[in-house]
Amino acid sequence: MAQNDCVVVGIDVAKDKVDASIRSLSQRQTFPSTTEGRRTLIRWLRKHKVGKAAMEASGGYERDWAKALREAGIEVRIDDPKRVRSFARSAGRLAKNDAIDAAMIAWFAETFTGARPNLRCGTRQAGADREGASKPARPADKPAKQGRACRAGGRAEDAGAPLEDDRPRSCQT
Numbered sequence: 001m002a003q004n005d006c007v008v009v010g011i012d013v014a015k016d017k018v019d020a021s022i023r024s025l026s027q028r029q030t031f032p033s034t035t036e037g038r039r040t041l042i043r044w045l046r047k048h049k050v051g052k053a054a055m056e057a058s059g060g061y062e063r064d065w066a067k068a069l070r071e072a073g074i075e076v077r078i079d080d081p082k083r084v085r086s087f088a089r090s091a092g093r094l095a096k097n098d099a100i101d102a103a104m105i106a107w108f109a110e111t112f113t114g115a116r117p118n119l120r121c122g123t124r125q126a127g128a129d130r131e132g133a134s135k136p137a138r139p140a141d142k143p144a145k146q147g148r149a150c151r152a153g154g155r156a157e158d159a160g161a162p163l164e165d166d167r168p169r170s171c172q173t
Contacts, residue, residue, distance in 0.1 A: 006051040008023070008051070008054060011105065013058045023107055058081070087104065088108075
């Protein structure tokens with residue numbers, strides 16, 4: 001199980017389906033990309049007391065899934081696929097299919113519990129995916145700094161800022 005006893009699911013998102021893996025419980029399942037598929041996934045996650053769902057950015061297919069999970073009260077993080085793949089490669093996991101990817105995403109999220117999801121620099125995807133979230137616009141006279149914060153996956157103006165913590169208590173590190 002994860003270091004802080006939060007049950008984590010890794011979700012590999014495709015156009016027609018998602019593969020979900022709860023490594024700590026050795027559970028895997030596939031769900032269709034439909035409204036009923038999302039409801040079934042949420043029931044399955046609640047049954048297994050999952051507190052956090054991790055998925056890779058996948059060209060927008062992940063957005064409906066992330067929204068449904070957040071509405072169900074499950075913390076969602078969307079990670080950069082390159083970071084997850086590099087993590088898998090460094091662990092010697094070279095095979096690749098949807099079930100293996102879901103397990104790798106879960107392992108990545110369990111390992112990097114406090115890490116900010118690594119999205120493309122300058123995007124507002126993380127904020128746009130959060131319910132009702134709106135970030136204040138950067139003043140026009142303050143251009144975004146390109147540097148360490150961007151390479152680390154955050155926006156330059158977020159460097160050093162504390163992260164929002166709306167996770168369930170069992171998932172806080």
